[in-house]
Amino acid sequence: MKIGVIGTGNMGRTFGLLWASNGHDVLFGSRDRAKAEAVAAKHERARAGDVDDAAAFGDVILYTVRGVFPSTLLRAPRALAGKVVIDCNNRDFDARIDRPTPEVSLAERLAADVPQAKVVTAFQTIPHAVAELGRDKLAPQRISVFLCSDDAAAKATVQGLVDELGFVGIDSGELKRARLLEPVGDFIRLHIGARGHGIFTSLSIQPVQR
């Protein structure tokens, strides 16, 4: 599969390199070309470009730029039309946690910004350091990745990309359910940070054995 990664921070770098290691062709696109080059140099199946290059290259796009939407970020946002766009963004973490959940999620705002794209939200509860442990260590632990989308085929594509990383994809329904994923993302980060559980912490749905 051809995967375009927009943004080369922790999430973009980690997931892009993992998918390259799994045999996908990955183009890392950054507003800072040198950063994209540095990340792409880490794997032979990876190449570098700008954010529009990544949007044009991928059949699947991992969109990691928080709070900046394609109509602002890209010269040619229509390059995303018909593509699967994975949103992995959490709202800014507010340690006070004394604000209401917004009435619309970041994922919905992304979808509204590029209405021809097939937006799937995923990975909001996964610290990149956990993903980096790799499939062999992760698979037996059965850690949930929650997926929301209004497009069943796009969700199935992302489910495949989730599973091959060693996670368990959980179908959490329509894209608007991302409104619940935002506070759930805050909740796991509360425990990682303020409650001292550390970055190697997971939040998973598990069947209860009777």
Place this chain on the structure above:
Amino acid sequence: MKIGVIGTGNMGRTFGLLWASNGHDVLFGSRDRAKAEAVAAKHERARAGDVDDAAAFGDVILYTVRGVFPSTLLRAPRALAGKVVIDCNNRDFDARIDRPTPEVSLAERLAADVPQAKVVTAFQTIPHAVAELGRDKLAPQRISVFLCSDDAAAKATVQGLVDELGFVGIDSGELKRARLLEPVGDFIRLHIGARGHGIFTSLSIQPVQR
């Protein structure tokens, strides 16, 4: 320990009887005396009364009446002063999930209603049928119960009552963190119901093995 259970629905009945089985003295208090008698008859360490009897009896109170606060429910709400009051209530489940998180949680509203009580919120993510499986089946599964309170000693008391049921109590911080527990409660119920995972489903924080 003397435990007063206010409300004899699924949560009150289940947890009260489990604690009675663990050797605690439990008084079930209901607005419907016959209902309290029927539940109390199931265990020799249990007795029945009205909601004020339960408030007066317990050192710890399990408060299971949703959306009706002590100043309305009780003739003598001051009976709760100085006591540990466990709030286990979720907001009404709204299958549409298209509303914002309230700016204040039910647990905080309960605490504001009885300011001399030591409110601890717990069990929001636990279906009563899961608790009924009992300690021996639950303990190896290490299922989280999230606890929020502004009173460390009260939280420690409830942590003990959680642990003895076979759950793992997780300190989720101050009472205001219950604002995150409400959407987390919605999130697990979304999966139990609309997503078809069924009532024997858990949501837990787990350390990731490296």
